Amino acid sequence: MQKIIAYPITVLYFICFGLTLVVFHPIQWFCNNVFGYKAHKISVDCLQFFLLRCLNILGTRFTFNNPNNITTDRPLIIISNHQSMYDISPIMWYMRKHHVKFVAKKELGKGIPSVSYNLRHGGSILIDRRNPRQALPAIMKLGEYIEEHNRAAVIFPEGTRSKDGTPKTFKTKGIEILMKKAPSALIVPITVNNSWKMLRYGNFPMGIGNHVKFTVHRPLELANFTNKTELIEQVERIIIESIEL
Numbered sequence: 001m002q003k004i005i006a007y008p009i010t011v012l013y014f015i016c017f018g019l020t021l022v023v024f025h026p027i028q029w030f031c032n033n034v035f036g037y038k039a040h041k042i043s044v045d046c047l048q049f050f051l052l053r054c055l056n057i058l059g060t061r062f063t064f065n066n067p068n069n070i071t072t073d074r075p076l077i078i079i080s081n082h083q084s085m086y087d088i089s090p091i092m093w094y095m096r097k098h099h100v101k102f103v104a105k106k107e108l109g110k111g112i113p114s115v116s117y118n119l120r121h122g123g124s125i126l127i128d129r130r131n132p133r134q135a136l137p138a139i140m141k142l143g144e145y146i147e148e149h150n151r152a153a154v155i156f157p158e159g160t161r162s163k164d165g166t167p168k169t170f171k172t173k174g175i176e177i178l179m180k181k182a183p184s185a186l187i188v189p190i191t192v193n194n195s196w197k198m199l200r201y202g203n204f205p206m207g208i209g210n211h212v213k214f215t216v217h218r219p220l221e222l223a224n225f226t227n228k229t230e231l232i233e234q235v236e237r238i239i240i241e242s243i244e245l
Contacts, residue, residue, distance in 0.1 A: 006205035009058055013206065016054045020047070025113040032121055041099065044118050048093040055086065059209040060198070064094040066216035068188075072097055075146040075153075075185040077178050077222070079235050081167050081243060082156035083195035090214055091154060091190065098152035103139060103174060105129055123151065129159065132173075139174050143181025152188075153178055157236075165196045165245055170236045172229070179228055186219040189235045191242035215242050 024047040031039035052062065070076065076098055080087065092100050102119070106126040109119050119126060125142045127135035146153045155178065157170040179185070193213040200207040217238050225231040 002208065003201060003205060006058075006201065006208045009208055010205040013054060013057045016057060017051070020050045020054055021113040021115065024050070025117055028114060028117050028121075040122065044122060045093065045096045047114055047118075048089045048096070051089045052093060055089075055198075058198075058206055060086075061211045062090050062214070063211065064090060064214045064216070066094065066214075068216060068218060070098070070186065070188065070216075070219055073150055075150050075182045076188050076219075077146075077175070077182060077185045078152055078154040078188045078190055079175060079239065080154065080156055080190040081192050081239050082158050082161045083165055083192050084161055084198050086195050086198045086212065087156075087161075087192045090212065094214070095152060095216075099123070099149070100152045100154055101125070101142060101146065103127060103142065103153065103155045136173070136177060139177045140181050143178040146178075147182040147184060153182070161196070163196060163199070165193070165243060167240050167243055170232065172232050175232055176228060179222055179231075183222065185222050187222055187231065187235060188219045189217040189238045191215040191217070191239045193242075193244045213244075217242070 024043065028040060028043045031043040078091070078095070078100070080091070088102065101122070102124040104119055104124055104126055106128050109116050109126040123145060125138040127138050129135065142153050145151060155174050157172065157175055158168040159171050162168055191214070194210050195212050197207045197210045220231065220235065222231070
């Protein structure tokens with residue numbers, strides 16, 4: 001019965017979602033080209049707010065548990081498990097004061113109103129996961145960027161999303177590069193739960209009535225770890241131990 005109800009609700013969601021992306025695309029362009037980065041950042045924050053409201057149409061609730069008073073005058077390397085594309089907007093909205101940037105696959109850089117524009121012009125990087133020669137220098141550039149401007153880089157080290165919430169083994173090379181290029185960064189582990197349920201039936205219809213949860217764990221001081229492998233393993237354990245299966 002829930003799946004049957006999900007069909008008309010999903011149609012309404014996609015209409016609102018599509019309109020939101022189309023409306024904010026020229027707004028982003030105008031803000032970026034006329035007023036610059038700060039105005040563009042505000043427009044992107046507003047976009048995330050409305051994208052979350054679109055998800056509310058599906059009965060989706062969000063809990064973002066962040067008990068940490070994380071400073072804004074340090075770069076952050078945010079490391080998170082990855083369950084669906086619906087991990088992204090909540091992190092961007094609730095961590096917006098940190099100017100969140102993403103390591104995203106290059107396919108997202110074209111063809112999606114608002115989303116593709118922001119990925120290309122907002123400070124995130126697009127990588128070809130099949131071409132390390134292109135990916136590694138791009139991640140280096142992002143690390144240098146967050147170190148210089150005190151921004152936050154989000155990386156999903158599983159590489160691809162988990163379709164049932166079960167965590168995949170972390171791929172560490174991208175994290176290691178970010179750590180090397182942003183040595184003053186704080187490492188912020190985030191655990192995502194229930195985001196995969198948004199796609200429990202596939203892309204259509206979407207799952208309804210889900211409670212998507214984010215847990216921001218205590219930041220770790222990168223400079224306190226001489227062995228970066230041990231640090232990454234610790235972060236992986238912290239994230240995985242909070243995944244609800």
